[in-house]
Amino acid sequence: MSETRIRNMEEFAAASGVSRPTVSKYFNDPDSVRPKTRARIEDALERYDYRPNIFAMNQNRKLTKNVGIVVPYLADPFFAEIARTLEQACIAAGYTPVLYSAHGEPDLENDILDSLRSLKPAGVLLAPLGRLSDRAAIEKFCGDVPTVLFDSSIRDLGLAFVGSDNPQFSRLMVDYLCRSGEPPCFFEMKTPANPNANRRRQGYIAAMEALGHAPHIVQVPGEGWAFEEIGLREGLAALDAGRFDTDTVLCSNDRLAIGFLTACYERGLKVGRGSDCHIRVAGHDDHPFSRYTCPPLTTVAQDYDSISRHAVETLFRALEGQETPHEVTLFEGKLVMRDSA
Amino acid sequence: MSETRIRNMEEFAAASGVSRPTVSKYFNDPDSVRPKTRARIEDALERYDYRPNIFAMNQNRKLTKNVGIVVPYLADPFFAEIARTLEQACIAAGYTPVLYSAHGEPDLENDILDSLRSLKPAGVLLAPLGRLSDRAAIEKFCGDVPTVLFDSSIRDLGLAFVGSDNPQFSRLMVDYLCRSGEPPCFFEMKTPANPNANRRRQGYIAAMEALGHAPHIVQVPGEGWAFEEIGLREGLAALDAGRFDTDTVLCSNDRLAIGFLTACYERGLKVGRGSDCHIRVAGHDDHPFSRYTCPPLTTVAQDYDSISRHAVETLFRALEGQETPHEVTLFEGKLVMRDSA
DNA sequence: ATAAAAAGTTTTCGCGCGTAAACTTTTGAA
């Protein structure tokens, strides 16, 4: 396709018959040059496969076209899905997404923020670890870099927060469970990493009391992000200790529920809402695998799409100069009825 | 902590009492300077929080300290886990990992290779999409950038390939299934994205014939990476059509098996090796969730750790100048006996 | 103590581009 190899913007400008600064202008915003000029550049772009050196580009720019995406735990398909949506939205908007996972480790989260800073990103989409996050570090980072928080909020840090209306999730599920059977107890980790868990518990308590039932919370030990393992191990322990005083168990999240379903299986408890079933189990999130548990898990679906779309839009609106006060956007969940409850 | 803000290496060198080129040398290899000098630099490093500008650093270097990690589908926890291990190994070796996922899309895979090229990475760890990969593009890329392929191989491209001995996986499982019950049939997608599927099928056929059994393959339609969905939908169809002539089903991979387990559940088939069970189901990979299916899935475990460790080691050995011929390393799988078969 | 080797310094150059200012050309409408 090419005659001679283009080594830099100077040579490319010569080849396209346009001056170098104009070419530079084109790459920063194709609409900023005359259509005729643009055509000449794009013509040359097809003859030669020149691409500007990104390091030289970013060196003299205070802000790059990079957007950092940080999630707490990428091995959780929920975050993998969100990351995918966010990446696509960034690319569509002409930005370059860079993906990071804290892998559940606070130290790594701090390291990521550090190296992100030196990337001079235009903005960052950050889902913090939650309870274990270094609040001071994140606050400082948000002061330096335009950051939109999502999934789990930390006070009112960042430009905005986009997440789910967690109390509504629990209310929805409690209402359904109560009108279709016994009132549920709430199964959760004692010290959950994610602050959403607290809001779900509170939502559960409020919903139960509104219906005139006494809330019953089964808290189990467990640290980290291996929720399925905790759900299984501590689910077994709780079952054996007779800690459930109802046949309906609402789990704090789907991954915990997946582990708990396995615990039920190992104890020979048939899960479901049929008359021959021993126990009903429900979760929160609509985790990608919840459709494929046995039985398929009844849960409350997070609005993945809306959350990621709105997070990206909020960030880009802020980047384009529109100063807005810290805004919190919470999306409602939808009941997903399957066979487990 | 700091007195005055350090703006560049020049100022930092002045503050630490060492010349700028020496500081530069230090950052490229801390061991290349005298211990005394190193101490002075690291002393200053604690007083001021200076960090070299990565864009300026990489501009004049033909090779950076970046290492690209490319996986085909990050929403699959298997790849998320591998990515985590690879990232950690890169960091430990003093490199900067950059993670990409093709999200199952060949176009995106090519885009990633393109933008990776402009990152001037020291090396790349690439798990290609497989059948849908653009072979020509990958071949060209491997010619430009030191690349170690893993998980799914493409001819003898790249510096090396690191993966699993897939025929051995199937042999192991077939042997076990045959000596503990009926010989298995093989359940797979007709046009699998991943070439490992073909090797597993071949391993299955060879193992069956070695034991004097007639192989029986159940191929179902389905494209893309939504394996669970395909396993469920096509599993239901195959069950209803009576396509299984044995009570033992060996699935091409665990995600397919997870979907198939759900199909069995929906048809009221009890899965397991007990006398009251109707069907046995097994998989390949030891997917992170396989422990938590109901019943827990019997499978052959990929040696995640060895694969990722060896891939990284191979790459770094090559980067340090040791020219080696294209080498293929395959790790054996281990039988993981659970309750499903 | 003395020479040789190792490490550090100084000097100089250049990477590929962004950016600003002053100037020139093109464009489009009156």
Place this chain on the structure above:
DNA sequence: TTCAAAAGTTTACGCGCGAAAACTTTTTAT
């Protein structure tokens, strides 16, 4: 045709660092 605005060009400078060469100092070995 005329002219002002828009777009492009020229010129000039600098970003923050890598790298090579020649020189100077420190360390190591004899």
